[in-house]
Amino acid sequence: MAEHGIAARVGIVCGSRSDFPVMEKAVELLGKLEIPCELHAISAHRAPDLLFRFVGGAEARGIRVFIAAAGGAAHLPGVVAAKTILPVIGVPIQTQVAGGLDSLLSIVQMPKGIPVATVAVGGAENAALLAAEILALSDPELRGRLQAYRDAQTRSIEDDETNADLRGER
Ligand code: AIR
Numbered sequence: 001m002a003e004h005g006i007a008a009r010v011g012i013v014c015g016s017r018s019d020f021p022v023m024e025k026a027v028e029l030l031g032k033l034e035i036p037c038e039l040h041a042i043s044a045h046r047a048p049d050l051l052f053r054f055v056g057g058a059e060a061r062g063i064r065v066f067i068a069a070a071g072g073a074a075h076l077p078g079v080v081a082a083k084t085i086l087p088v089i090g091v092p093i094q095t096q097v098a099g100g101l102d103s104l105l106s107i108v109q110m111p112k113g114i115p116v117a118t119v120a121v122g123g124a125e126n127a128a129l130l131a132a133e134i135l136a137l138s139d140p141e142l143r144g145r146l147q148a149y150r151d152a153q154t155r156s157i158e159d160d161e162t163n164a165d166l167r168g169e170r
Helices: 017-032 048-061 076-082 098-108 124-136 140-158 161-169
Strands: 010-014 037-041 065-071 088-093
Touching: 010 017, 010 048, 010 076, 010 124, 017 037, 017 065, 017 088, 017 124, 048 076, 065 076, 065 098, 065 124, 076 088, 076 098, 088 098, 088 124, 124 140, 140 161
Parallel strands: 010 037, 010 065, 065 088
Antiparallel strands: none
């Protein structure tokens, strides 16, 4: 649930607790960007009514973006998207089938009318960044933190010792 009683703005839902090791990277990055989030394990197949309750009440709780992660027959992001007009970002979880190609195709091949913004297999961090970019459209302070994160990332590459001879060319 949201930390410190602050309303969560990103709702993260996984098809299983077994997806948590991947999705905790999204929780961590959202935390760095000071974006409160919720993390749930709700399988679209094993507990569809609970999933509908979670999605149905989310906007009133303050959620503005969903991140949904699942593996295999990964219908969770699509089902979440079917029940809301908030943006949904899908994270395919790696499986034994061609490294998670089954998850990727299950999430990315949505029918027209119900979009899911799909990131790479295991792409928890990019899902978090995309959620942050969406929220930053209406939050100038968050936009500043996001820009600082991006700048620090660029600097860390420029400062890599293998690039020392290129530094003077900045
Ligand atoms: N899953 C759970 N319900 C429907 C699906 N597609 C996915 C989970 C997890 C995988 O099945 O998202 O990636 C294995 O779940 P479990 O609970 O068996 O470990």
